[in-house]
Amino acid sequence: MNAIAEAVLRPSSSDVARQFDAAARAARAAAAALRDRTAEILAANEADVAGAPGLSAAYRDRLTLTPARIDAMARGLEEVAELPDPVGRTLAEWTRPNGLRIRRVAQPIGVIGMIFESRPNVTADAAALCLKSGNAVILRGGSESLRSAGAIHACLAEGLRAAGLPDAAVQVAPTADRAFVGAMLRAAGLVDLIIPRGGKGLVTRVLEEARVPVLAHAEGLCHTYIHAAADPAMARSILANAKMRRTGICGATETLLVDEAIAPSLLPLLVADLRALGCDFRADARARAICPDLPAAAEQDFATEWLDAVLSVAVVDGVGAALEHIRRHGSEHTEAIVTEDAAAAQEFLDGLASAVGMWNASTQFCDGGEFGFGAEIGIATGRMHARGPVGLEQLCTYRYQVFGTGQVRP
Amino acid sequence: MNAIAEAVLRPSSSDVARQFDAAARAARAAAAALRDRTAEILAANEADVAGAPGLSAAYRDRLTLTPARIDAMARGLEEVAELPDPVGRTLAEWTRPNGLRIRRVAQPIGVIGMIFESRPNVTADAAALCLKSGNAVILRGGSESLRSAGAIHACLAEGLRAAGLPDAAVQVAPTADRAFVGAMLRAAGLVDLIIPRGGKGLVTRVLEEARVPVLAHAEGLCHTYIHAAADPAMARSILANAKMRRTGICGATETLLVDEAIAPSLLPLLVADLRALGCDFRADARARAICPDLPAAAEQDFATEWLDAVLSVAVVDGVGAALEHIRRHGSEHTEAIVTEDAAAAQEFLDGLASAVGMWNASTQFCDGGEFGFGAEIGIATGRMHARGPVGLEQLCTYRYQVFGTGQVRP
Numbered sequence: 001m002n003a004i005a006e007a008v009l010r011p012s013s014s015d016v017a018r019q020f021d022a023a024a025r026a027a028r029a030a031a032a033a034l035r036d037r038t039a040e041i042l043a044a045n046e047a048d049v050a051g052a053p054g055l056s057a058a059y060r061d062r063l064t065l066t067p068a069r070i071d072a073m074a075r076g077l078e079e080v081a082e083l084p085d086p087v088g089r090t091l092a093e094w095t096r097p098n099g100l101r102i103r104r105v106a107q108p109i110g111v112i113g114m115i116f117e118s119r120p121n122v123t124a125d126a127a128a129l130c131l132k133s134g135n136a137v138i139l140r141g142g143s144e145s146l147r148s149a150g151a152i153h154a155c156l157a158e159g160l161r162a163a164g165l166p167d168a169a170v171q172v173a174p175t176a177d178r179a180f181v182g183a184m185l186r187a188a189g190l191v192d193l194i195i196p197r198g199g200k201g202l203v204t205r206v207l208e209e210a211r212v213p214v215l216a217h218a219e220g221l222c223h224t225y226i227h228a229a230a231d232p233a234m235a236r237s238i239l240a241n242a243k244m245r246r247t248g249i250c251g252a253t254e255t256l257l258v259d260e261a262i263a264p265s266l267l268p269l270l271v272a273d274l275r276a277l278g279c280d281f282r283a284d285a286r287a288r289a290i291c292p293d294l295p296a297a298a299e300q301d302f303a304t305e306w307l308d309a310v311l312s313v314a315v316v317d318g319v320g321a322a323l324e325h326i327r328r329h330g331s332e333h334t335e336a337i338v339t340e341d342a343a344a345a346q347e348f349l350d351g352l353a354s355a356v357g358m359w360n361a362s363t364q365f366c367d368g369g370e371f372g373f374g375a376e377i378g379i380a381t382g383r384m385h386a387r388g389p390v391g392l393e394q395l396c397t398y399r400y401q402v403f404g405t406g407q408v409r410p
Numbered sequence: 411m412n413a414i415a416e417a418v419l420r421p422s423s424s425d426v427a428r429q430f431d432a433a434a435r436a437a438r439a440a441a442a443a444l445r446d447r448t449a450e451i452l453a454a455n456e457a458d459v460a461g462a463p464g465l466s467a468a469y470r471d472r473l474t475l476t477p478a479r480i481d482a483m484a485r486g487l488e489e490v491a492e493l494p495d496p497v498g499r500t501l502a503e504w505t506r507p508n509g510l511r512i513r514r515v516a517q518p519i520g521v522i523g524m525i526f527e528s529r530p531n532v533t534a535d536a537a538a539l540c541l542k543s544g545n546a547v548i549l550r551g552g553s554e555s556l557r558s559a560g561a562i563h564a565c566l567a568e569g570l571r572a573a574g575l576p577d578a579a580v581q582v583a584p585t586a587d588r589a590f591v592g593a594m595l596r597a598a599g600l601v602d603l604i605i606p607r608g609g610k611g612l613v614t615r616v617l618e619e620a621r622v623p624v625l626a627h628a629e630g631l632c633h634t635y636i637h638a639a640a641d642p643a644m645a646r647s648i649l650a651n652a653k654m655r656r657t658g659i660c661g662a663t664e665t666l667l668v669d670e671a672i673a674p675s676l677l678p679l680l681v682a683d684l685r686a687l688g689c690d691f692r693a694d695a696r697a698r699a700i701c702p703d704l705p706a707a708a709e710q711d712f713a714t715e716w717l718d719a720v721l722s723v724a725v726v727d728g729v730g731a732a733l734e735h736i737r738r739h740g741s742e743h744t745e746a747i748v749t750e751d752a753a754a755a756q757e758f759l760d761g762l763a764s765a766v767g768m769w770n771a772s773t774q775f776c777d778g779g780e781f782g783f784g785a786e787i788g789i790a791t792g793r794m795h796a797r798g799p800v801g802l803e804q805l806c807t808y809r810y811q812v813f814g815t816g817q818v819r820p
Contacts, residue, residue, distance in 0.1 A: 088760075096782055100771055107763070109793045188617070192793045207598070213623065213792070234816040241818035350498075353517070361510055361814025372506055382623070383519045383602045404771025406644040408651035 022163040023131045027081035030159025031074035034124065037155055038070050044151035045120065052144040058248070062118040063145055073124040073152070076375065077159075080128040083374040087134045102402050108134030110192035113184040114377075115140045115206060117198035120148035126195075127156050127170045129377045138191065140173035140181060142198075185210040195378050200305070217355075217381040219305045219331040220250030222363040225322040225348065226270075227339030228261035234360060235266060235338045236273050241362040242336060244277045248307050250379060251334050251366035255302060255312040257322045263315045264290055271313075279309045286315035302329045319344055323351040330354065332381045334366040355381050432573040433541045437491035440569025441484035444534065447565055448480050454561035455530065462554040468658070472528040473555055483534040483562070486785065487569075490538040493784040497544045512812050518544030520602035523594045524787075525550045525616060527608035530558035536605075537566050537580045539787045548601065550583035550591060552608075595620040605788050610715070627765075627791040629715045629741040630660030632773040635732040635758065636680075637749030638671035644770060645676060645748045646683050651772040652746060654687045658717050660789060661744050661776035665712060665722040667732045673725045674700055681723075689719045696725035712739045729754055733761040740764065742791045744776040765791050 034041070045065040049055075055063065092104040112135045116122045123139055130137035141149040153172045160169055173180050184191055185206060194214045196206040203218045224242050226235045242253035258267050267290050271281065282297035294313065301312050302325070316322045319337075326335055336358035337348040349357040356366045368376020444451070455475040465473065502514040522545050526532045533549055540547035551559040563582045570579055583590050594601055595616060604624045606616040613628045634652050636645045652663035668677050677700050681691065692707035704723065711722050712735070726732045729747075736745055746768035747758040759767040766776045778786020 094782060096780070100775065100780075102781060110763075208621070211618070231816070237816065237818055245818070353520075356812060358812045359814060360816050361812055362818045365510065365812065365814075365817065370506070370510075371512060372504060402766060402768045402771055402775065404769055404775075406641070406647065407771045407775065408647055408655070 022165050023134070024081040026131060026156075026159040026163035026165050026169075027077045027128050028159070029162035030124070030127075030156045031077040031081075033155035033158040034070055034074040034077070034152070037151065038067055041065060041070055041148065041151040041155075042067070044147040045145075048120075048145050048147045051147075055144070059118055063120065063148075065120060065148060069121060073121050076121075076125055077128045080132050080375050083132060085132070098407050100402055100404050100407055111136045111138065111190065113138050113140065113187070113191045113194045113212070115181060115184070115194065115196045115198070115202065117142045117202060118145055119197075120145045120152060122197060123149045123152040123172070124156065125375065126377055127153075129375055131165075131169060136169050136171075138171045138173060138184065140184065143176040146176055182209065185212060188212050197378055215378060215380045215382065217250060217331070217333055217379050220252070220333040220366075220379070221255070221303070221305045221329065221331040222251060222253050222333055222366075223255045223257055223322075223326050223330060223335040224253040224363060225257040225316070225319075225326075225335065225337045226259060226262060226266065227319070227322075227337055227341060227344050227348075228259040229341035229344060230259075230262060230266070230338040231340055232262075232266055232269070236269060238336065238338055238360070238362050239270055240273050240277060242364055243274060243311050244279060244309065245362070245364050247309050249364065250305075251364045252307070253311070253336070253363045254304070254306050255314065255325075255329070257314055257316045257325055258287070259322075260286070260315050260317050263287070267291055267313075267315075274311060277309075279311055281311050281313055283313040284315065287313045290315070305331070319347050319351070323348065326352065326354070333379070334358065334363045336361060336363045355379070432575050433544070434491040436541060436566075436569040436573035436575050436579075437487045437538050438569070439572035440534070440537075440566045441487040441491075443565035443568040444480055444484040444487070444562070447561065448477055451475060451480055451558065451561040451565075452477070454557040455555075458530075458555050458557045461557075465554070469528055473530070473558075475530060475558060479531060483531050486531075486535055487538045490542050490785050493542060495542070508817050510812055510814050510817055521546045521548065521600065523548050523550070523597070523601045523604045523622070525591060525594070525604065525606045525608070525612070527552045527612060528555055529607075530555045530562060532607060533559045533562040533582070534566065535785065536787055537563075539785055541575075541579060546579050546581075548581045548583060548594065550594065553586040556586055592619065595622060598622050607788055625788060625790045625792065627660060627741070627743055627789050630662070630743040630776075630789070631665070631713070631715045631739065631741040632661060632663050632743055632776075633665045633667055633732075633736050633740060633745045634663040634773060635667040635726070635729075635736075635745065635747045636669060636672060636676065637729070637732075637747055637751060637754050637758075638669040639751035639754060640669075640672060640676070640748040641750055642672075642676050642679070646679060648746065648748055648770070648772050649680055650683050650687060652774055653684060653721050654689060654719065655772070655774050657719050659774065660715075661774045662717070663721070663746070663773045664714070664716050665724065665735075665739070667724055667726045667735055668697070669732075670696070670725050670727050673697070677701055677723075677725075684721060687719075689721055691721050691723055693723040694725065697723045700725070715741070729757050729761070733758065736762065736764070743789070744768065744773045746771060746773045765789070 042065060049064055087106055087108055089106040090103055091106055095101045112130050114126045114137055123141060126139060127137055149172055156170050157167055160167060185194060188211045191212050194206060194210050194212050196203045196216050200218050203216050207214055224239055267287060271291050281294045282301040283294035284297050288294050288296060297312055314325060316325055332354045334356040335352055335354050337345050338360055339345050345359040349359060452475060459474055497516055497518055499516040500513055501516055505511045522540050524536045524547055533551060536549060537547055559582055566580050567577055570577060595604060598621045601622050604616060604620050604622050606613045606626050610628050613626050617624055634649055677697060681701050691704045692711040693704035694707050698704050698706060707722055724735060726735055742764045744766040745762055745764050747755050748770055749755050755769040
């Protein structure tokens with residue numbers, strides 16, 4: 001707690017929110033600094049990569065920066081700078097019979113604690129979104145990317161100074177000590193929101209320990225349901241994209257549900273498509289009755305977020321059975337139905353508890369950029385506050401402004 | 411956890427949400443049952459009151475039911491039955507350049523755990539709001555009102571049965587054991603939201619122990635600021651109402667801030683008005699320079715939620731100083747400014763971090779009924795999700811429905 005109390009100058013909403021021009025200027029200046037200091041950042045990143053020899057290839061890839069990745073970070077900052085300011089928007093307004101006018105207005109949440117794993121670029125992306133939404137942020141990246149994060153933060157700090165904003169608006173954790181994460185999670189009254197970005201282990205730990213609200217998803221166990229009335233060509237195109245476009249992201253489909261009415265004709269084609277893309281399968285008995293060469297699924301496979309080129313497959317009897325399967329095994333992240341039957345599609349969408357339901361589109365569209373939010377800081381599956389892609393707008397809470405003419409309450 | 415797991419049939423959003431007619435019928439039938447069983451409820455309540463002889467007069471008053479209070483409960487149920495259904499509302503809708511149509515739709519939060527102290531009528535009010543918003547609720551009242559809550563719950567259960575809804579939609583805690591509260595607070599995955607209603611001790615305990623999101627306010631340390639350009643008659647009327655209409659509610663003003671420019675002429679009148687209504691004072695040195703007979707305030711008095719006929723008084727130099735006082739001592743609940751100067755009013759409203767800011771109106775308007783929400787289940791001062799009065803609409807979260815024509819993500 002003391003480390004946090006000392007580290008954080010807790011800005012009031014008005015301190016930062018009134019300075020949106022400054023936030024945009026800071027983001028642009030930070031982008032310029034990233035480009036100017038590319039060599040310096042690459043050197044810091046090389047030291048990080050060299051200092052962590054035991055990493056898996058995938059982890060090493062996420063950790064490694066290149067000139068192109070640094071330029072992409074800079075462009076990200078510039079794009080966020082151009083987005084409309086979310087704070088101060090009127091979300092709703094109405095007048096009471098006694099003449100009181102009530103307005104619901106967006107305001108920043110306050111201080112956001114960002115806890116993430118290997119990707120050093122999160123430092124810049126998260127800082128830009130928090131700054132533009134009037135929030136202050138404390139960034140705590142993985143210990144293996146400390147030098148990279150430090151070099152990127154130096155550019156952000158340069159941007160803040162260029163725009164006359166306080167250094168406290170974007171801070172990196174002063175220590176790699178794991179106890180600092182624990183302190184952040186318990187810093188109620190100093191930190192208003194925790195956003196963890198990383199594997200299920202990190203997110204689960206954060207959800208269990210945090211005394212502060214958390215926006216997160218622990219898993220993206222997404223389903224694509226091919227309904228009896230699906231257009232076969234569309235189904236093949238959407239499934240291939242939903243599963244194989246990128247297998248490691250949370251919006252990737254992990255389980256295919258095929259309606260029994262269409263499975264005999266369509267499932268062999270879907271399997272052939274995906275196999276050609278390098279996908280493996282875990283299929284239930286009814287799917288194996290149609291495609292006998294599919295490996296058999298264990299019950300646990302339907303509760304597994306593969307994050308890899310593996311697809312669980314089950315044959316189901318109609319929308320109700322698809323919903324029941326999703327309710328039993330899903331993670332309330334994103335599910336899609338492919339069908340030409342509008343009534344079936346709406347029944348599916350209304351029956352889901354998930355944050356996002358898709359009709360005739362790939363589950364991989366669950367993304368702040370694809371939703372038109374400009375950028376995202378994460379994806380939330382909780383039932384409180386923001387759900388789905390979390391962008392600038394979702395980084396704001398609201399307050400009421402009430403306009404009277406002397407009303408007193410009877 | 412096991413007690414919760416056994417007690418709760420966790421309904422999916424669609425189970426309950428699709429049955430709004432049923433929810434309204436259940437509320438009406440429960441209201442009829444409350445009226446039919448008035449004698450039975452009064453007898454149970456008498457036993458509760460007799461069983462708790464050491465209570466303060468105020469606590470005993472909150473615990474005691476009368477035929478009029480039971481009828482008010484029944485009317486409350488009937489009023490909630492008539493409110494528009496909040497679930498399924500389209501909160502926002504837009505189309506992406508690739509043709510994807512995205513709709514943000516209101517849905518129930520899930521299972522709500524309601525923890526409250528003496529007032530047995532909360533049993534009926536909370537049940538009606540949760541039912542109508544498609545949520546299930548577990549009610550855990552104070553141990554001293556168990557018999558009353560049981561008798562009221564019997565009427566609610568009768569309403570559920572009459573409408574064909576599952577008993578699990580409205581449950582009372584099966585035990586007065588305090589450990590049950592602890593289990594509710596840790597029942598992540600079974601309980602989606604905790605709403606505590608009671609004193610600061612209860613709410614603070616809940617905020618500290620809960621592993622589940624909490625909607626709450628620990629204190630309502632509300633301020634009324636009389637600006638230099640206030641209309642004196644309006645200021646007197648608003649302050650008297652804001653402080654003395656009811657002193658024990660969270661929206662009651664606890665601190666008066668008077669601008670130095672108007673204090674010499676107005677403060678003596680404000681003091682005389684309130685004194686005539688039985689109010690006592692704790693004043694800073696600048697206020698006592700104008701009204702020397704006011705008792706001196708200690709610093710701690712400005713951080714005290716009196717919930718009584720006591721008013722802290724300070725003289726401040728302009729809007730900035732008023733905001734600074736509120737930031738240092740307030741609880742981000744409700745603050746009011748009285749002024750004829752629109753620019754000063756907007757500066758005050760924009761500078762607040764509080765959930766509700768009022769211009770030329772009494773702080774006691776911070777109430778779901780007064781906001782036009784039909785009813786309220788509580789008032790929230792957190793920065794996440796709902797803030798201010800929490801009614802039907804705020805008992806919903808949202809999800810996205812995305813309508814495609816076969817889009818796949820590039």
